Amino acid sequence: MPNLAAGIAREVREGTLKRYLLQPMDMIGYLLAYRVAHKFAYIVTSFVPYALLFLVCQLSLGVFDGFPDPMTLGAYILSLVLAFLVGFFFEASVGMVGFWFLEVTSLLYIVMTLNFFISGQMLPLDLLPQPWSRLLQLLPFQYLAYFPAVVFLGKVKGVELGLFLLGELLWAIAFMVLARVLFRMGLRRYSAFGG
C-alpha cells in the first residue's frame, strides 16, 4: 500500500495528526475507507492489462485448467479481501511506530524488502527447502501474495483451506487490534509532546 505507513509517520512528525483528534473522525477508519476507494480505482484501471497478461499466459503456456469452480472462486475472493485487511492493518501498525521513532522510512525499507520475498512474490513458498517453507507458511505475509494464488489454482482444498482462511481472519483481527492499541498508546505520548 503505497504511502500508508510513511503517511502516518509524516502526519505524526508534522503535527497534521491534530485534525483527526479535533474532528469527530477515526483516523484508522478514515485511512481504511480511503484505501478501499483507492483499491477500487486501481482495480478498474489495471484490470485490462492484467487480464491481457493472463490471457497471454493461458494461450502460450496453458497454465490454467479453465476457471475454478464457484466454491474455489468464492474462497479466492474471500482470501483476497482478508489479504487486503491483513496488509492494511500490518502497514498501519508499522506507521504507528512513527509515534516513537518519528522517522519510519528505514524500518519500512527493511520490512518491504523482506516482504517481497517472504510473501511469495518472487517465487512460490512451497519451492523453498523444508524448514523454511513450513516456517514462512505460518507467517501472515504469505497471505499477501502466495496464499490467494494457491487457492485460485486449487492447490489448497477442503479442511486445509478452511484452516488457512481462519488463520488469515485471525491475523487480520490481530493486526487490527495491534494498530488500534499502538494508536491509543501513541496518542497518549503525542499529547504529552504537543501539550
Added chain:
Amino acid sequence: MPIMGGLSRYLRLLASLGVYTLNRELAFRGNFLVKVSVEVIWLGILLAFYKVVFARASTVAGWDEPQYLFFVGAFFALNGLIEMLFLENCNEFAELVRTGDLDALLLKPIDEQFLISCRRIDWGTAPNVLMGAAVMAIALHHGHWHLDVLRLATFLVTFACGTAIAYAFMLMLTSLSVWMVRNQSLMEMWWLFSSLARYPREIFAGAWAQPLGTFFTYFVPILVVVNVPANAMVRALDWPMVALSVVATVLLLWLSRRFFQHALRSYRSASS
C-alpha cells in the same frame, strides 16, 4: 586541449561531490547502516532465488550453476553502480521541475546533464559493487576459471557499456519528468527495467517469449546490459554481441543526450 581541460574539471568536480556526499552520509551513520543492511538482504534474496532454482535444475537456458552465479554477481554490481551514481539524482529531477528549482541549476556554468545526473553519490549502495564483485569472484572460483586476459578485458569493456546503456535509458525516463511533472513512476519503470536485466537473455525461448527477447535485445537493448559482459567472461565470447553492445552504447548515449536537451528546451519555454 579544451576537451582535456574540460574533462579534468568534471573529474575534479565529481571527486568533490563524492567527498561531500560521503561526509553527509557518515553524519547519519545509523541510516547508512540501515541502507547497507537492506542491500545485503536484497543480495540474500537474489542468492536464495538462485539456490532454489538450481536445487531443481542443473542448467537454466544453457547457464550452469557457477555461470549463473556469476551473472547474479554481475547484475548486482552493475545495478549497484547505477544506483550509486545516478538513481537518486534522476529521482530528484521531477521534484526540481515541479518546484522550479531547476532554474537555479540551469544557470550554473556546468553542463546540465552532468549536474542533473551526478549531483549526489549514494554511498549506501556503493558496497553493492564490492559485494557483486565478491559474488563474481566466488563464481569464477567454483567454475575453475583460469585467467584469460582477453576475456577479462572484454568483460570490463562490455560492463562499462552495459552501465552506459542503463544510464542512457534512465536519462530518457528522467527527461520525461519535464512533461509529466509528477514522475513517481520513474522508480516503477526502473524496477521493470532491472527486472528485465536480472535474468539471462536465453530464457526468452518459446513462441511468445522469443519475439519479446528479440525486441529487448535489438530494439530496446535492455537484455544486453548484463548478458553480454557475463557471457564474455564465463561462456562463449560472442563478438557480434560485443559489437552490438558497443554500437548500442554509442547510439543510446547520443540519443539520450539529445532527448534530455530537448526536454530542457521545453522546460525553459514553459517556465517563463
